[in-house]
Amino acid sequence: MARLLANEDTELLYAPGYLLPLRWDGPSVVFIHDTIALTHPSLCRRGNAVNYRLLLPPSARRATLIATPSDVSSHDVVRHCGVPPERVRTxxxxxxxxxxxxxxxxxxARERLGIDVPFLLAVSTIEPKKNFADLIRWFDTWKAAGLPHHLVIIGKWGWGYQDVQRALARARFRECIHLPGYVPQSExxxxxxxxxxxLMPSRYEGFGLPALEAMAVGTPVVASNQGALPETVGDAGLIIPLERVLWQAEIFTLLNHPERLQMMREAGLARAAAFPWSRCAERLCAIFEEATALAEPHTAPPDPIA
Known part of the structure; x- marks a missing residue:
């Protein structure tokens, strides 16, 4: 790859998925979505954790500039990859x-899900960092306390989902928990x-795109205080530490205050409108231009006139 790019006289290489090609030392921008392999290796596949712990820091140090989706991820890159903060952009x-x-x-949509009662929703690949096993266990206690809602978890089965399966098998209110699998983005x-x-009870997020997608249609967001979720959600949603008692108290209170739910819907719509993809594209283009300029050789000043 590096040889091919060199033959094409590449001005700048953009690597959107964490790592630069091996042995590439030309001008580059790498997008590092998160540093979960370095900060939370137990939430990654073992092979991925080992590979990224070996490859991510040196790759980041070789990049001209690094882009991340959040200030939290930028801080983590600086701290765990040994990169100067002046080379990281959000x-x-x-x-x-x-x-x-x-x-x-x-x-x-309700007919597709086969649900004619109010429901709480989680959307993501089913894997440990999403913390869906705890969500199912918490939901069981909420139902026992009188919550009338069902729980829907949309997403394909990823890896490390055995804890989710165990939680489902032990759930007292299993008939109120729905896992329809993968749903296309357009639907x-x-x-x-x-x-x-x-609901986003994640143990870590480098950004938290489902929260933004929910706010874009006016659905209130309740998220954990882990990773970049407080940064992404801002004041438009409800941020709660990962404690079952706190989640139960806050969610029951919220669902019993329709005026607060309406305020969150309006705040969410306004916040989502501030995150168009065009803004991300413009920011990346500016980073590309900056990296290209940084990589250009400096022209020597002219000799002084005698």
Missing amino acids: APLGVEIPPTPTLDTIAA LPPIIAAAELL
């Missing part, structure tokens, strides 16, 4: 604002809009 991800869901599209907005809340 380029927040974006969201496409979908057409406003109608009563008909929301009804169709998600009306499903998210039909939910009372989007």
